[in-house]
Amino acid sequence: MTMSARENLETSLDAITLWEPHISAFVELTKDEAERQVSVLEVDTELAARPLAGMPIAIKENIATTFGHTNASSNILKNFVSPFNATVTDRLLSAGAIVVGKTQQDEFGMGSSTENNGLPPQTKNPWDVSRIAGGSSGGSAAAVASAEVSAAFGTDTGGSIRQPASMCGVVGVKPTYGRVSRHGLLAYGSSLDTAGPITKTVRDAAKILEVIAGQDPLDATTSSLPVGSYVNACGKSIAGLTIGVPKEFFAEGIDAEVKQIITDAIASYKEQGAIIKEISLSLTPAAIAVYYLIAKAEASSNLARYDGLRYEVGEERIEALLDHYKRIRGEGFGPEVKRAILMGTYALSSGYVEEWYGKASKVRTLIRREYEQAFQEVDVIVGPVSPEPAFLLGSKSSDPLAMYLADAYTVPVSVAGLPAMSVPCGMTKNNLPVGLQIIASHFQEETMFQVASAFEDAHEYKNLSPKLPQ
Amino acid sequence: MDIKKIAELARMNLTDVETKRFEVEISGVLQNFKDIQVIDTENIPSADDVSGLKNVMREDVAMNNTLADPKELLKNAKTHNGYVKVSAVFAEETVS
Numbered sequence: 001m002t003m004s005a006r007e008n009l010e011t012s013l014d015a016i017t018l019w020e021p022h023i024s025a026f027v028e029l030t031k032d033e034a035e036r037q038v039s040v041l042e043v044d045t046e047l048a049a050r051p052l053a054g055m056p057i058a059i060k061e062n063i064a065t066t067f068g069h070t071n072a073s074s075n076i077l078k079n080f081v082s083p084f085n086a087t088v089t090d091r092l093l094s095a096g097a098i099v100v101g102k103t104q105q106d107e108f109g110m111g112s113s114t115e116n117n118g119l120p121p122q123t124k125n126p127w128d129v130s131r132i133a134g135g136s137s138g139g140s141a142a143a144v145a146s147a148e149v150s151a152a153f154g155t156d157t158g159g160s161i162r163q164p165a166s167m168c169g170v171v172g173v174k175p176t177y178g179r180v181s182r183h184g185l186l187a188y189g190s191s192l193d194t195a196g197p198i199t200k201t202v203r204d205a206a207k208i209l210e211v212i213a214g215q216d217p218l219d220a221t222t223s224s225l226p227v228g229s230y231v232n233a234c235g236k237s238i239a240g241l242t243i244g245v246p247k248e249f250f251a252e253g254i255d256a257e258v259k260q261i262i263t264d265a266i267a268s269y270k271e272q273g274a275i276i277k278e279i280s281l282s283l284t285p286a287a288i289a290v291y292y293l294i295a296k297a298e299a300s301s302n303l304a305r306y307d308g309l310r311y312e313v314g315e316e317r318i319e320a321l322l323d324h325y326k327r328i329r330g331e332g333f334g335p336e337v338k339r340a341i342l343m344g345t346y347a348l349s350s351g352y353v354e355e356w357y358g359k360a361s362k363v364r365t366l367i368r369r370e371y372e373q374a375f376q377e378v379d380v381i382v383g384p385v386s387p388e389p390a391f392l393l394g395s396k397s398s399d400p401l402a403m404y405l406a407d408a409y410t411v412p413v414s415v416a417g418l419p420a421m422s423v424p425c426g427m428t429k430n431n432l433p434v435g436l437q438i439i440a441s442h443f444q445e446e447t448m449f450q451v452a453s454a455f456e457d458a459h460e461y462k463n464l465s466p467k468l469p470q
Numbered sequence: 471m472d473i474k475k476i477a478e479l480a481r482m483n484l485t486d487v488e489t490k491r492f493e494v495e496i497s498g499v500l501q502n503f504k505d506i507q508v509i510d511t512e513n514i515p516s517a518d519d520v521s522g523l524k525n526v527m528r529e530d531v532a533m534n535n536t537l538a539d540p541k542e543l544l545k546n547a548k549t550h551n552g553y554v555k556v557s558a559v560f561a562e563e564t565v566s
Binding site for chain 1: 477518522538
């Protein structure tokens with residue numbers, strides 16, 4: 001018997017009651033909106049027949065919703081209520097999904113641990129609440145891992161969907177840049193930002209991507225290419241496919257246990273008849289610098305709009321306009337965002353722009369070409385998502401460079417604009433999940449889902465769930 | 471690196487503690503990023519587009535009902551007669 005929308009919502013709210021005191025995945029619940037959608041689903045048979053009808057989902061704080069707040073976990077947007085929905089929000093609602101709440105993140109998406117949240121609470125990993133859930137979409141990944149919701153929405157600029165999905169043992173999809181509309185996403189790095197689903201299974205992610213992908217007149221960078229049949233791609237044999245394994249993804253710095261789990265996962269593809277080919281992506285180490293220079297430069301420009309006048313109401317004082325801007329921005333942004341704005345402003349400033357931003361943009365072309373060349377020889381590229389499993393809360397937050405280096409395997413893919421996803425592929429001795437990253441060529445999400453489902457179907461990881469802490 | 475000057479350009483107040491901290495942190499990060507300077511990019515164009523699209527055009531017709539009406543859009547701002555209310559632009563005017 002299938003569950004009704006109301007039963008689904010009740011199950012979700014019950015799980016939230018049990019788990020939230022331990023993991024704090026949500027910033028706020030949107031029960032009124034959830035109730036509204038359930039009531040519509042009960043009478044509107046057309047909506048009730050759509051692909052996501054009755055599915056309880058969560059949406060990250062930096063994706064615009066007219067219900068609840070859209071504050072990107074920043075003090076500067078503490079009270080901001082969006083006057084419109086993001087395109088992804090609209091498409092999810094029209095497909096029948098029930099939005100139960102908004103999830104925690106690093107402020108404006110800047111971080112890899114959800115410890116840079118500008119507004120409370122601190123999200124924790126459901127598998128071990130002394131550890132991070134990953135980031136920046138940490139709340140979304142934790143909410144799915146604990147089965148508070150069936151799916152959650154995240155954004156991925158340099159790994160913010162894939163890395164928390166990997167650390168929380170769930171599936172996370174970063175589509176090709178231009179596949180999913182960015183309209184209504186609070187911009188971080190506009191040439192890198194993407195939005196995508198976090199789910200328990202590969203097929204759920206495929207189903208959701210089919211709903212949200214496609215051209216949008218409100219985002220001129222969306223592609224007119226037809227949306228693929230991602231669900232149908234799942235379950236197809238991978239025999240004869242060539243899987244590339246970049247040796248640079250196993251270089252120094254990778255945790256020995258993670259390396260072994262990924263190596264075993266690759267061996268399981270060989271057993272299924274795939275051809276495994278070692279490749280070299282020599283610019284992988286340079287991609288961290290390229291990514292951070294471009295992302296921070298774009299952020300410094302994007303975040304210039306937060307001027308204390310249009311999106312937020314600060315304390316009124318008699319002061320000159322310039323002093324007003326400086327005060328509101330100085331008070332409103334958290335440390336990582338300030339660091340980003342300063343670094344980006346420097347990389348774009350007169351006298352330094354060619355040396356930093358200009359150089360990074362040229363090397364970006366080389367990184368893209370290197371991937372294009374690799375995809376002449378292989379169908380997909382696989383490797384780890386993160387060099388290590390979820391680390392302890394507070395263990396890296398004082399060292400920005402250490403935090404940046406942990407993104408070594410996700411940022412090159414973002415720089416190249418490619419689609420990639422994380423699929424649970426093993427557990428460490430400490431019972432922490434490890435994710436396998438599957439990277440495909442531009443707009444080849446079908447191949448990516450085919451390869452992801454082949455792994456999921458051959459293993460039991462989708463049936464593992466964290467235990468409620470006592 | 472003159473963090474104070476960069477903060478001026480970014481129109482953002484920093485405390486003395488922040489100024490010191492960011493100076494050390496950002497210099498450290500950039501020092502680590504210096505390796506990209508030696509990569510040969512002679513005759514390599516900048517990656518100015520990502521998805522390969524060029525000159526996305528639409529008919530020159532006003533788009534109606536796509537976002538929200540001005541009232542909705544102004545809801546988050548301090549307003550005066552339907553306009554965003556802004557502090558005095560010149561310091562002198564507030565002083566006199």
